[in-house]
Amino acid sequence: MPSTNTSAQHSEQDLVSRDFLLLFTLATFSGCYLAIYYCFEQWMERVFVSPGWRGILLGALFGMVMVIRPFATIALLKANKLPAMLVSLVVSSTVLFIYQFLTPGSPFFEWELLTVRIIQGFALAVFSSCTISLLVSSIPPGQSARGYALFSLSFLIPYALIPTIGEFLLPIVGDEPALFAWTSSLLIPSLIILYLMRHKLREPEIAVSLRDDFQNYRKKLLHNVRHSGLWLAFLAIGCFGLCTNTCIYFMKGLCSITGGDPTQFFFYYTVTMMIVRVLFSRQLDGLPRYKVVPFVAVTMASGLLCIVWGPLWLYVPGTILYGVSLSLLYPLQASGIYDRSTPETRSINSNIMTTMLDTAALTSPLLGGAILSSGLSYRAVISMGAFATFMSGLLFSIDGLWQRHKKTA
Helix, strand or coil, X not given: CHHHHHHHHHHHHHHCCHHHHHHHHHHHHHHXXXXXXXXXXXXXXXXXXXXXXXXXXXXXXXXXXXXXXXXXXXXXXXXXXXXXXXXXXXXXXXXXXXXXXCCCCCCCHHHHHHHHHHHHHHHHHHHHHHHHHHHXXXXXXXXXXXXXXXHCHHHHHHHHHHHHHHHHHHXXXXXXXXXXXXXXXXXXXXXXXXXXXXXXXXXXXXXXXXCCCHHHHHHHHHHHHHCCCCHHHHHHHHHHHHHHHHHHHHHHHHHHHHCCCHHHHHHHHHHHHHHHHHHHHHHHCCCCHHHHHHHHHHHHHHHHHHHHHCCHHHHHHHHHHHHHHHHHHHHHHHHHHHHCCCCCCHHHHHHHHHHHHHHHHXXXXXXHHHHHHCCCCHHHHHHHHHHHHHHHHHHHHHHHHHXXXXXXX
C-alpha cells in the first residue's frame, strides 16, 4: 500500500508539473483571444454584414488554421518554439487591436475583416501546433484521458468567463471592436509565461523523440498516419467539433429569438464541464470508451434539442446536460486516438485531431450562414449541431466495431 500511494503521487506530480501548469495558463490566456468572438456574429449582423459573408468571416480564421497547421507541425519539429510562439501572440494581439479602426459600411469592409481574420488564423496555427506538441510531451503514459481532460479546462475557462465579462463591459467600452482591443492586453501576462518557459520551448521535439535526420523522421510519421486506422475516430472528432463550434458562434443568435440568456449558456455548460473533469478526471482512463461515447453523444444532442425546442424553463437544465455530456465525450475520444498511436506519431496524430476540429470550426459557420441565408432560423442552425453530435457517437461506435472485427478476423 505505501508503495502504491507513492507511485500514484509520483504519477500525479509528473502530470501536474511546472511546465504543464505554465502551458495550461498560457493556453488559457490565448483561449481568451478566441472566446471573445462569442459576440462576433451578432456584431456583424448589427453592422449589416450579410449572412453569407458572416459565415465566411466566422470560418476564415479556422480555415487558415486548417491549411497552415500541418505544415507548421512538421516545420516546428526541429525548431526552437520560443520565437514562433512569441511572434504568433504578438500578431494575434495586434489583430484584436485593429478591429476598432475598421469602418463598417465601407466598400471594402468585408475584405478588411477577411484579411485580419486570415492573419490571425495563421498566427493561431503556429501557436496551437507548438502548444499541442508541448502538451503531448508533458503527458505521462497511462494518463492520456486525464491529461486531455485537465488541459481542456484551459479552453473552457475563457468561455466560462469571457462572455459574462464581455456582456458586462460592452456598455462601458462602447462596442465589440473596443472589447476586442481590451482583450489584446492579455499579451502582457502571456509574454511573462513565455519567458518562464523559455528553456522548455528551446528543446527541439525531434531531438527528444528520434535521432534520425529530419527527412526520414517526416517520412516515418506520414507513413504511420496513413496506416493508423484512425480515420473514423478523426471523423467522429470532426462531427463533435461541428456541434461545439456551432453553439459558440450562433447561441447568442438563438437566444435573441428564444429569450434565453447567452451568458447563462456559456457559464453553466463550461462550469459544469470543469466540475466534472476536475472531480472525475482520474476515473476517465478506466471508462469503457466505446460504450460510454455513444451514450453521452445522445445525451449531449438531447440537451441541445431541449435548449432549441423546449420551454424556457428547460434552458438551464438542457445546458447542464450538454455540459456534463461534453465533459466526457471529447477526452474519451481524444484518449482513444492517443492510446492507439505509436510514441512517434502521438504528436502528429494529436495535431491531426486538432486539424479536424479546425475543419469543423471552418465548416460550422459556413453551414450556419447557408441555413440562415435559406430563410431558416437559428433553431435550425443549432439543431444541425445536435445532429452532428449524434453522428459523432455513431462514427465512434462504428470505429469500435471495426477494431473488434479486425482483432477477431
